[in-house]
Amino acid sequence: MKRAVKALNRISVQQLAFSYNGRDMVFENFSAEFSGGPTAIIGQNGAGKTTLVKLIKGLLKPDKGRILINGIPAGSMTVRDLAKTVGLVFQNPNDQIFKPSVLEEVTFGPNIIGFSGEKAERSAKEALEMLGISHLKHENPYDLNLSQRKLVSIASILSMDPDILIFDEPTMGQDYEGREIIKRTIRHLRERGKLVLAILHDMDFVAENFDRAVVLHEGKIIADGHPREVFAREEIVAQAGLELPNAVKLGKRLGLKDIFLTKNELIRYLKERASDR
Amino acid sequence: MNGMGLYEERNTWVHRSDPVTKLFYGITVSAIPYILPYMGVAAFFLCLNILLLVLAKVFKKILPILFLSFFLMLSIVIVHGIFHPDNRTPLFSAGGIHFYREGLSLAALLIIRLLNMICGFGVVVLTTKPDLLVNGLVQTGLSPRIGYVIHSVFRIIPQMAATVNKIKDAQRARGVETEGNLLTRAKALFPLLVPVIMSSLIATKERTMALELRGFGSKGKRTFLKEYEEGRYSRQARWFFLLLLFGSAVWRVLI
C-alpha cells in the first residue's frame, strides 16, 4: 500500500538550450516529460541522446531552461542527492569499476549515498542476484569478460536503489542470456514503480520491452509514442537513421499489413492463420 | 592533430625548414648557454630565437608559455636576490629586505637561460608538424617504435584527457564528489585513478594488437608514404650545430 501512495517518478525537461562550445546548439528550446512505463531514447549517434541524459544527471549544466526531477530542479541538488534519486549506468563499465572485487564494487555506491553498512550489503546482494552474477561476487571485475563487467556496473547502480534509472546502451555486446537478464531487470524495476529510461540501438529490445519510444534527431524529437506507432512511421525511422525491429521487418517481408512489434505477436498471428482450416 | 594545439600551418621559411635540422638547432641553442654560462652568450641566443619566432610569425604563441613561467622566474629572483651565499653588495631594498647584486645577476642569467630554452624549443615545436618531425627522425635512423611512441603522445594525451572526463562523470553519477576541499579530492582519488589506469592499459593492449596485425613488429625494411627530403644544406647545418656544441665544450674546458 505504501507504493500506491508514493508519487509517480517524473523528469520534466523545460525549454532546454545547450551547446558544448557556445556555438553549435545541441538543444534549442527542447522540452519533454518522462514518467510512467519504461521509455527508450533512440536515434543516431550525435542526435543528442547522451547529452540529454548527462544534462538530466546534472553532469552538464544547461545554458537555458531547467530540468525538474520529481519536482526539484536538478541544478539545485548536490551530486550525492542526485545520485540517490537518479541512477545512470554508463556505456563502458571500464569507466567506472575500480574495486578489487565485484561485491565491493556493488557496495560502494550505497555506502557513498549513506546506506548503513548492513543495508548496503543487503542491497548489493539483491542487485547481484537480480543480475544473475551472485556467483561472481568475489571475483576481480577486471578478470571477467566485458559483458559480465557490464552486468556488474548495472548492479552497482541498482544497489543504490534510486527511483529513476537511466541506462546507456545496456545491451551493447551482450549475448542472448545477457539480454534476457537485462530484460528481466527492467521488468522488475517497472514493477517496483521505478522510472526507467534507456538509450538503445537494439530495436528489437526496444520493441519488446518499452512502452514508449522517443526518437531524437539533431536535437529534436521527431517521433514520440508507443513503439508500435513509432515503428509504423517508416519515413521517420529512415530519417533518424534507424532500423525496424526484426519482427516488423519480417512481417513486411511476409506481406502482412499490420505491424507486428514482437516475435510473439507474429507467432501468435501466424499460428491462428495456420489453424484457420 | 596539431600537437595539442601548438602547431599551426603557416608558410614561412622556418616552417618549411627540415624538421630534424630544426631539432638539432633547438638542442644546440638551448645547451650552449649551459656549457658557457655567460650572460652575453645566453642573451645572444635568446635574441636569435626571438628573431626567428618573429620571422616565423609565431611569436605571439610563445608569450602565454613565457607568462606561465613568470612565477618560476619571480621565485628565482627572490631566492637568489635575497639568500644567495655570495651576496655582499646590496642593490636595493624593499620593505626592509635587501636584494643583493651578486644574487640578482645570477638570477638574471638563470632567467635568460630559461627564456632562451623555452624560445629555442618554441622555434622547433611551433613551426614543425609533429608527424613530419617523427617521420624525419625515423627515416634518419630513429627506431620506428620510439618514433611511434613520440608521435602517439601528441594524439593519445588528448584522448586520455577525454577518458578522464568520462570517468569523472561516471563516478560523479554515483555520488562521488570530485570538487571541494583537499580531503574530498583525496577520497575521489582511487575511484578516478584506477579506472584511468585500467582503461589506458586495456586500450594500449588493444592498440598494440591492432598495430601488430598491421605488421608493426616486422623486422624487415620499412618504406614511407611521405618521403622525407633533407633540406639542401641540412647536412652542413647539422654538422655546424654539432661543431658549435663541441666547440663550446672545448672552450669551457680550456678557459
Add this chain to the structure above:
Amino acid sequence: MKKIVVEGLKYRYPGAERLALDDVSFEVNAGELIGIIGKNGSGKSTLCYALTGLVPHFFRGAYGGRVLLDGLEVKTSTVAEISRKAGLVFDNPFTQISAAKETVFEEIAFGLENAGVPREEMAERIEWSMKLLGIEGIREKNPFELSGGQMQRVAIAGMLVMKPDILILDEPTSQLDPQGTEEVFQVIRNLAKEGMTILVAEHKVEKLAEYADKLLLLHDGKCAAFDAPKRVFSMENAESYGVELPLAAQIAKELDLRDEAGLYPAAPDELLALLKGRLQGAAGTDERFTE
C-alpha cells in the same frame, strides 16, 4: 587446397584454469563466408586471435594443434607474415586507429609502410582499398573525427590494403549504431561477392543467417556445430548453446514448419514459401500475403 585448416586447436591463456579453445577442428574453402556464433565466453574472440597469430604469439599461453592459412602454419610464422594472409578487425573502432597518422589516406598506408611496399605502389593500393570500402570521400579527414561506422571501414581498409585473401571480423558492429552496422554488413557482403574468404564472429544472427555459407557454433571452447545455417538452427538443442535463432527459424519452430529436408528456414523468403505452402491448404488464396 583448403583456404583455412584448423586441426585439434587447443589453447589456454596464461594463468587461466580452463581451456579457451578445446580441440577445435574445421576447414574453410576459398570464398566462403563463415559466421562464428556462441555465447560470450565461448571462445569466439580467442578463435579469431588464433587464426591471425595473436594466439599464441601475442598472448603466449599453452598452445596445441595446428592452424594453416593457405598452407602457412600460424605457430611457426610471425604475426607480420600472417597479416599478409589474413586481416583481423575488432569491435572497438577507436583502438584500431594507429594514432600515428593525420589523414585517412595515410592511416591506410600504415600497414604498407611496415611491410616495405615500394612508394610507387602504395597510392594505387590505397585507392583500391578505399574504393572497396566506399571511403574515398573522407580520405583527407582525421581518422579520429569519423563516425563509428566510418572508423570501422577505415580499419577494414587498413587491413585489406595488405591484400590478404582472408578477412576475420570479431564482433565488428557491436559498438556501432544501426547505420554503422548496416554499412559494415554491406561491406562484408560486397567482399564476399568479390570472392574473399570471410569469418565473422557476431551476435546479430539475423544478418548472418541469410548470407553465411556455414556457421561455426562454439560452446565452452569446443566446436558444437559447423554446418549450413539451416542445419545449425534445426539442431534439437540449438538454444541450449545460448544463441538465439533467427526470427524465421523461431517462427518455423513454433509452427512446426520444415522444408523437405526436415529443416527450419534460416531466412524470411524461405519462411514465406513454407507459409504459403501451409496456408494454401486453407480455404482459397489468402489476400493478406501480397507476395
